[in-house]
Amino acid sequence: MATREALWNYRNEFGDAFGRTYFRRFGPGVISSVGLGTYLGAPTNAVDDAYREAIGLALRSGVNVVDTAVNYRCGRSERVVGEAIRDSPIDRDAVVVATKGGFLPFDGDRPDDPASYVREAFVEPGIVDVDDLVGGSHCLAPEYVEWSLDRSLDRLGLDTIDCYYLHNPETQRAVRSREEVYDAIEAAFERLERRRLAGDIGRYGVATWDAFRVPEDDDRFLSLPEILARAEAAGRSVGPADGHGFEAIQLPFNVAMADAFTRANHRPASSTPDARDGSVDESTPVSTLEFAHDAGLSVFTSASIAQGDLAVPGAIPDGVDAELSGGTPAQRALNFARSAPGVTCSLVGASDVAHVRENVAAGTFDPLGAGAFDAVFE
Numbered sequence: 001m002a003t004r005e006a007l008w009n010y011r012n013e014f015g016d017a018f019g020r021t022y023f024r025r026f027g028p029g030v031i032s033s034v035g036l037g038t039y040l041g042a043p044t045n046a047v048d049d050a051y052r053e054a055i056g057l058a059l060r061s062g063v064n065v066v067d068t069a070v071n072y073r074c075g076r077s078e079r080v081v082g083e084a085i086r087d088s089p090i091d092r093d094a095v096v097v098a099t100k101g102g103f104l105p106f107d108g109d110r111p112d113d114p115a116s117y118v119r120e121a122f123v124e125p126g127i128v129d130v131d132d133l134v135g136g137s138h139c140l141a142p143e144y145v146e147w148s149l150d151r152s153l154d155r156l157g158l159d160t161i162d163c164y165y166l167h168n169p170e171t172q173r174a175v176r177s178r179e180e181v182y183d184a185i186e187a188a189f190e191r192l193e194r195r196r197l198a199g200d201i202g203r204y205g206v207a208t209w210d211a212f213r214v215p216e217d218d219d220r221f222l223s224l225p226e227i228l229a230r231a232e233a234a235g236r237s238v239g240p241a242d243g244h245g246f247e248a249i250q251l252p253f254n255v256a257m258a259d260a261f262t263r264a265n266h267r268p269a270s271s272t273p274d275a276r277d278g279s280v281d282e283s284t285p286v287s288t289l290e291f292a293h294d295a296g297l298s299v300f301t302s303a304s305i306a307q308g309d310l311a312v313p314g315a316i317p318d319g320v321d322a323e324l325s326g327g328t329p330a331q332r333a334l335n336f337a338r339s340a341p342g343v344t345c346s347l348v349g350a351s352d353v354a355h356v357r358e359n360v361a362a363g364t365f366d367p368l369g370a371g372a373f374d375a376v377f378e
């Protein structure tokens, strides 16, 4: 588990090489504002080897955040993250490891017939109730979330996960009302509170693709204030001394997908008990980033360079590009994401060591100040 002492030691070892506010407060200490993601890539040994090297290099270069999920690359990403951390000269307690549960994972390869695989590996053994499944691949039932968390601990080969996310909970909206999804999230949070007390996870959060950035009237929308209220309720029912362990959210944020900053869609008052009885919440909405900042939640951006698209010269609009710091388009795109007010860390997926070098070097540039970031949108 990442500890205050090890995180600060890591910052003291690497901090001088980077620009202003490269290390930022999170959990028990500080973390790098560039993090390594492990989503993309084929489920092959060759990509495993590439990620092993990429993660090792990142950890030795000033990146101490690694993000994965139980289903990424058919479970191979979690295994490689664990191997790379164990093989690294960097202290495990100086690294924040985040993973996610929600999507049913394959085991090393994509099966020829995924539906049969899900039936035989999950439904028939009773790991998943077919009524809880959405799209044949997503489940938030509390028993399943705990099963998935155990699977992640096993695949990572670590004693503790520093940050455990529910993965794309908005997927459940395809078949459930918004209230039912909030209820499922609260039930899962209660389990995560217990696992936090047991020392299996440091803290937890919600990783989303659409939920927090779409308009309020979009079917996929979920209210961050309401989810925070559900975490507070889960904390009250389990009773940890610190209230609750809901500390982080993840959502896509980049030059082409800036909704978390530009769209005011979260109404702070919906976290009050009155608004949960079905009455209309008339409070003024604020953006995801503003709400998270005011509530003390850490924001991790995903797809920070639009899955590679923004690394292509000319992809960032000229007027925006001119305002950003960085020697290459990928660095400028990454620096846009980690300059947004309220962002703790921008995740960038990289299995290529040359990409890791380039992305780490983005952190040697100072981020934009809040005023300059606003000016990008004028």
Ligand SMILES: NC(=O)c1ccc[n+]([C@@H]2O[C@H](COP(=O)([O-])OP(=O)(O)OC[C@H]3O[C@@H](n4cnc5c(N)ncnc54)[C@H](OP(=O)(O)O)[C@@H]3O)[C@@H](O)[C@H]2O)c1
Binding pocket: 036, 037, 038, 039, 040, 041, 067, 068, 100, 167, 168, 207, 208, 209, 250, 301, 302, 303, 304, 305, 306, 307, 308, 309, 311, 330, 331, 347, 348, 349, 350, 351, 352, 354, 355, 356, 358, 359
């Ligand atoms: N809903 C969710 O929870 C969710 C969704 C998406 C992502 N995420 C997390 O966020 C992380 C980041 O998002 P992402 O991986 O989807 O997208 P991303 O970070 O925007 O882009 C990753 C892609 O960009 C390429 N790349 C990286 N650095 C580059 C550079 N300097 N120049 C050119 N190309 C470069 C990578 O190629 P190489 O592999 O060849 O280096 C990879 O194909 C993920 O890995 C995952 O951990 C979470």
